[in-house]
Amino acid sequence: MTSLRSPLGWVLRGMAVLGFIYLLGPLLVIVAASFSDTGYLAFPPQGFSLRWYHAALADARYLTGFFVSLRLAAMVAVLSLIIGTAAAVALTRFAFPGSVLLEALFLSPLVLPALVLAVALTLFFSANPIAPPGMTRLVISHLLVGVPMVLRVMLPVLRRVDPAIEEAARNLGASPTKAFFLVTLPVLRPGLIAAAALAFIFSFDEVEMALFLGSVRDAPLTVVLYGAAQMQMDPTVAAVSSLLILLALLLMVAQQMYANR
Amino acid sequence: MTNSADLVLDGLARRYGSTTAVARMDLTVAAGELVALLGPSGCGKTTTLRMVAGFIEPSEGRILLRGKDITTMPAHQRDTGMVFQSYALFPHLSVAENIAFGLKRRGVPKPEIAQRVARMVALLQLQGLEARLPKQLSGGQQQRVAVGRALVINPAVVLLDEPFSNLDALLREGTRIELRRLQTELGLTTLFVTHDQAEAMAISDRIAVMNKGRLEQLGTPREVYERPATRFVASFIGRANIFVSRDGRSEDGIPLDGPEGTLVLRPERVTLDEAPAEGPNAVAGTVDLLSFLGTGTQAVLRLPGGRQLLVEGPASLADRFHTGGPATARWMRDDLVALPAE
Missing domain, CATH: 3.40.50.300 (P-loop containing nucleotide triphosphate hydrolases)
Structure with a gap:
């Protein structure tokens, strides 16, 4: 094994640092710009001010958008988890004709650009006389990607779990329901949390479908930000983005702490 | 209990x-x-x-x-x-x-x-x-x-x-x-x-x-x-030589002195020597394979009719016989165990 003190070790360290700068640099630019005292987006920032944060928090559109996004992402995460896990259980526990094809079909929306889905869905809903209202429409659309995401995570998790453990629990006196809650669920829990988090984050960050299919009244935060970036492009956008980055960071830390517990 | x-x-x-x-x-x-x-x-x-x-x-x-x-x-x-x-x-x-x-x-x-x-x-x-x-x-x-x-x-x-x-x-x-x-x-x-x-x-x-x-x-x-x-x-349990005996002969012509019907002969019941085969329950053949197992030696004897007879004996078998050489297999009447009629 190469020691980190050897010349090669230093090269590796340097490359790791460059990698991080490449990945995180754009985020740092946004965060830095949000503190700028200028009336336009500036980097490097000039002066230091928190007034764009005040402006962001005072603007009802952002706060409303945030709660719309939260509600949307939560619904998408829960529904994706239920549908995706049920499908994954069926695909791993029962062999039936066409199950391999079905698995490929289930995963296919993941490879389509969101814009293609958005356009297709817009056409579909506009031709549909009983089209549901904006929020429901958006939830259904996001499920097209959320369900395959959950499936993608849960398929390998379920394939790794020994199906005999549930039988072992029943053999030791646990009813089928008890066996599920005492053994199956706890074993699957880390996978379920990761899957739900992925679907949640996808829905929260999604722009294209939200733009095409969302209602104006219930615009998710991404749509509000998109509009603001086109209209005014002042540091308020940077401030909102920075807050979102902070939120994501907190969630990641929490998830890691749970995983390492 | x-x-x-x-x-x-x-x-x-x-x-x-x-x-x-x-x-x-x-x-x-x-x-x-x-x-x-x-x-x-x-x-x-x-x-x-x-x-x-x-x-x-x-x-x-x-x-x-x-x-x-x-x-x-x-x-x-x-x-x-x-x-x-x-x-x-x-x-x-x-x-x-x-x-x-x-x-x-x-x-x-x-x-x-x-x-x-x-x-x-x-x-x-x-x-x-x-x-x-x-x-x-x-x-x-x-x-x-x-x-x-x-x-x-x-x-x-x-x-x-x-x-x-x-x-x-x-x-x-x-x-x-x-x-x-x-x-x-x-x-x-x-x-x-x-x-x-x-x-x-x-x-x-x-x-x-x-x-x-x-x-x-x-x-x-x-x-x-x-x-x-x-x-x-x-x-399935252990190894076995199986004969179908009728009128004192197996289906491949080996003279047998024992019960009639399907007979089982366990390999460890068979002995090998150099003397010519005379009378029933003895047959001469060629040694096809000798494998030393530690506790003993396993031999496969090829008989004129084509049958491969399994033999298990002491480790010294490997010294007394060699692959391709002649050997005569013998067993006792009681070693032939009849299967119930199927």
Whole structure:
């Protein structure tokens, strides 16, 4: 094994640092710009001010958008988890004709650009006389990607779990329901949390479908930000983005702490 | 404990569509007895075990456990303790929690659980590993946890599903002797599924030999070896030379002095020498193969009719004969064991 003190070790360290700068640099630019005292987006920032944060928090559109996004992402995460896990259980526990094809079909929306889905869905809903209202429409659309995401995570998790453990629990006196809650669920829990988090984050960050299919009244935060970036492009956008980055960071830390517990 | 029947399979059968996995099986396991279900894969032994555990519903027949009909009882209400081939340990629970699982389900008071788990841990030499998770254990340790988890609940019958197949050869032998000792000491009624005839011979009170869903023979290890009931049992348990004798000759013309019908001749009953073959129960041939096994030497003698006669003798055989050379095989009249007419 190469020691980190050897010349090669230093090269590796340097490359790791460059990698991080490449990945995180754009985020740092946004965060830095949000503190700028200028009336336009500036980097490097000039002066230091928190007034764009005040402006962001005072603007009802952002706060409303945030709660719309939260509600949307939560619904998408829960529904994706239920549908995706049920499908994954069926695909791993029962062999039936066409199950391999079905698995490929289930995963296919993941490879389509969101814009293609958005356009297709817009056409579909506009031709549909009983089209549901904006929020429901958006939830259904996001499920097209959320369900395959959950499936993608849960398929390998379920394939790794020994199906005999549930039988072992029943053999030791646990009813089928008890066996599920005492053994199956706890074993699957880390996978379920990761899957739900992925679907949640996808829905929260999604722009294209939200733009095409969302209602104006219930615009998710991404749509509000998109509009603001086109209209005014002042540091308020940077401030909102920075807050979102902070939120994501907190969630990641929490998830890691749970995983390492 | 009296020598009463603990487990009774009464005409137990399982069919899948038109295929029969287990055909009307009758088997009685006495209290404290270890019976092996032995057979090749697909013979129905695992299906039988899983019907007793309650994971597969029988198509026909009854299962009685300590006199109670449990045929339709759900798995979790049956008093069975199963050791799975994959061990099926709960990966999120520690060794102690795995062993305590069945006791908790039975509502055993906490202090008693701790006491019984500790006793099982000591019995299986798992001390110091109580707080470990299954993935932190070696294969042999995992196997012992699986055994402990099944035994601690004091089940009416212990079900073992190929419990040694995931251990390496050296560990396997030690573990099966250990398990047999535990089973005898605790007087556990046990049904043991295996495809390994040596394993079944080594630790069973009786062996139920199964083939294609049918019970071919039920008997002590010596009975099934020395008095096989069918051609299948004769060739599956140990190695066998089989002759069909008629009017003092086998189907390939070897003069035989023994009963008529299908005869089994075990390789270790055959001796080799250099003298010419005269009279019945002797035949000359060419040595095709000599393999030294440590405890003895195995030889294959090719006979004029084309038959390959299996011979097992002392290690010195390898010095007295050589591959490609001549040898004469001999045996006694009593060594020819007739199979019941099929």
